[in-house]
Amino acid sequence: MAEPLPPPNFLPGRRKCPTRIEGLDQILEGGLPVGRTTLITGGPGTGKSLFGLEFLIRNALAGEAGIFVSFEEQASALRDNAATLGWALTPLEQSGKLFLFEASVNPKAVVTGEFGLQAFLSILARKLKVMNAHLVVIDAIDLVLTLMNDPVHERNELLALQQWLTENDLTVLMTVKAQYTAEQTRQYQFLDYLVDCVICLDNRLIGQLSTRRLHVAKYRGSGFGSNEYPFVIAPPGITLLPISMLELSHQPLGAKFPSGVAGLDPLLGGGFRRASSILVTGCTGAGKTILSGTFAQAAGTRGEKVLYVSFEESAAALSSSMTSCGIDLSSAIAAGSVYLLTSMPESMGAEQHLVRILALLRALQPHFLILESASACQRMGTPQAAFEFLVRLINRCKEAGITILLTNQTSGFRQTHEISGIGISSIIDTILVLRLVEQGDEMRRQLLVMKARGSHHSPCYHHFLITDRGIVLDQECH
Amino acid sequence: MMPGDYQFRLFVAGGEANSRLAEQNLRAICNERLSGCHHIEVVDVLQDFEAALEARIMVAPTLLMVAPWPATFYGTLSNQAKLLAVLALEGDDHRS
Numbered sequence: 073m074a075e076p077l078p079p080p081n082f083l084p085g086r087r088k089c090p091t092r093i094e095g096l097d098q099i100l101e102g103g104l105p106v107g108r109t110t111l112i113t114g115g116p117g118t119g120k121s122l123f124g125l126e127f128l129i130r131n132a133l134a135g136e137a138g139i140f141v142s143f144e145e146q147a148s149a150l151r152d153n154a155a156t157l158g159w160a161l162t163p164l165e166q167s168g169k170l171f172l173f174e175a176s177v178n179p180k181a182v183v184t185g186e187f188g189l190q191a192f193l194s195i196l197a198r199k200l201k202v203m204n205a206h207l208v209v210i211d212a213i214d215l216v217l218t219l220m221n222d223p224v225h226e227r228n229e230l231l232a233l234q235q236w237l238t239e240n241d242l243t244v245l246m247t248v249k250a251q252y253t254a255e256q257t258r259q260y261q262f263l264d265y266l267v268d269c270v271i272c273l274d275n276r277l278i279g280q281l282s283t284r285r286l287h288v289a290k291y292r293g294s295g296f297g298s299n300e301y302p303f304v305i306a307p308p309g310i311t312l313l314p315i316s317m318l319e320l321s322h323q324p325l326g327a328k329f330p331s332g333v334a335g336l337d338p339l340l341g342g343g344f345r346r347a348s349s350i351l352v353t354g355c356t357g358a359g360k361t362i363l364s365g366t367f368a369q370a371a372g373t374r375g376e377k378v379l380y381v382s383f384e385e386s387a388a389a390l391s392s393s394m395t396s397c398g399i400d401l402s403s404a405i406a407a408g409s410v411y412l413l414t415s416m417p418e419s420m421g422a423e424q425h426l427v428r429i430l431a432l433l434r435a436l437q438p439h440f441l442i443l444e445s446a447s448a449c450q451r452m453g454t455p456q457a458a459f460e461f462l463v464r465l466i467n468r469c470k471e472a473g474i475t476i477l478l479t480n481q482t483s484g485f486r487q488t489h490e491i492s493g494i495g496i497s498s499i500i501d502t503i504l505v506l507r508l509v510e511q512g513d514e515m516r517r518q519l520l521v522m523k524a525r526g527s528h529h530s531p532c533y534h535h536f537l538i539t540d541r542g543i544v545l546d547q548e549c550h
Numbered sequence: 551m552m553p554g555d556y557q558f559r560l561f562v563a564g565g566e567a568n569s570r571l572a573e574q575n576l577r578a579i580c581n582e583r584l585s586g587c588h589h590i591e592v593v594d595v596l597q598d599f600e601a602a603l604e605a606r607i608m609v610a611p612t613l614l615m616v617a618p619w620p621a622t623f624y625g626t627l628s629n630q631a632k633l634l635a636v637l638a639l640e641g642d643d644h645r646s
Contacts, residue, residue: 185626190563191595
């Protein structure tokens with residue numbers, strides 16, 4: 073008897089094989105199609121092989137055996153490449169979970185007449201059986217195909233290979249170079265129509281910084297994130313940061329805690345809220361760094377941890393300017409309550425900065441993140457890149473329940489609640505404005521609590537002093 | 551086997567057409583030009599995958615010349631002139 077037909081509009085869920093690459097499975101809504109071939113295309117140096125390698129490594133670690141077929145690189149070169157990202161391949165090879173199949177052809181071989189890939193497939197089939205493996209990465213197969221020097225023959229061989237892979241129920245990731253022929257079509261472009269999933273990588277310069285992007289061009293029978301997603305290649309692997317997929321899973325604002333600044337808490341209705349985002353904004357010299365330092369020191373005194381990221385000053389310069397105001401940052405660092413990360417915003421792209429900070433947040437699990445300054449982030453590239461960096465960082469802190477304090481340097485004209493010319497006030501819970509005001513023949517420092525979500529707060533400017541015992545606030549309105 | 555003899559390993563994929571052609575072409579040249587001074591070993595990669603893996607044979611047919619000097623050929627060996635040139639047998643038949 074024939075099987076009953078599925079009801080109309082019934083879409084059977086595609087079986088997915090997770091790549092276990094951070095962020096990618098979210099974009100692919102679960103992973104690669106099981107038993108099918110996925111193409112990964114891109115120009116030289118876009119990271120195609122590394123995607124393949126990480127896919128196999130992460131699955132091998134999870135118990136799924138796989139074979140990496142390289143028509144280009146020696147196994148030793150692959151092991152070296154992997155080591156730069158902190159991956160050790162040898163233990164996986166020894167445990168039979170990973171096989172590096174060197175399938176390079178002899179470039180000095182004399183080609184006369186037709187040939188096929190049967191020898192390769194014969195070896196592959198046996199290895200798969202011995203390892204009980206179902207995952208295969210095929211890297212740079214164009215190197216053997218171009219030897220055929222006959223587009224029709226190349227195409228037929230690829231079709232046959234594709235059919236063989238599908239018949240053997242293998243989940244395959246195949247890298248294809250995005251080289252363009254004279255006719256301006258990509259080599260093997262017909263493969264795009266043949267396979268079930270196509271992932272495109274590129275590496276472009278934006279504002280003098282190289283930025284890697286990934287997008288999924290096609291995924292038959294499955295939904296997928298269709299935007300371009302930036303990614304970073306740095307230990308411990310590839311990281312994609314799908315901003316547009318961020319679900320709003322923020323922690324609710326927590327209990328109040330003392331700011332550490334004498335006299336500030338009453339103006340905030342009792343203190344800052346935990347898991348909130350705080351923006352301290354003001355012109356240069358207004359006291360933003362001192363306020364941050366006071367905040368960090370107070371956290372340390374309570375036995376809590378702070379990750380302090382400075383894009384403005386070196387560790388030495390920061391410590392010494394704090395010391396003059398009675399803030400002992402060096403001791404807090406030595407005691408491990410404050411972890412200081414200083415770097416030049418220009419030193420790498422916004423994605424790389426973000427990945428680095430996120431990794432530190434994971435490793436340190438701090439209660440607080442201080443970032444100096446939001447305005448300096450523009451030097452990572454474009455205002456848009458800086459904005460995305462900040463939004464993602466704030467989002468991650470809010471998901472993890474980390475309180476984040478950002479400083480922002482304003483010029484006279486810029487709105488205090490704007491960063492990079494784009495308003496982020498909706499994701500900022502508390503805004504403090506610091507300013508310098510001429511009064512008679514002196515400059516006076518003033519502080520305003522412009523916004524304090526979920527708290528009653530003082531509506532007016534208050535004078536404050538920077539002394540050798542830190543910031544001292546005047547409770548009176550001025 | 552004598553020193554100076556031609557020694558070949560031909561990797562074929564079962565009875566597939568290109569492999570049969572390669573074997574025919576190789577035997578024809580050997581019989582014509584290397585009579586009595588050649589040795590041919592035929593390896594079926596579909597049967598003996600370990601030999602193929604060991605010799606890193608990815609395509610079939612592949613002809614390895616082991617002696618008197620190493621050379622690799624891919625394909626049906628249909629271009630006899632090219633094959634003879636690599637074997638240094640072009641021109642007059644000087645061996646028979």
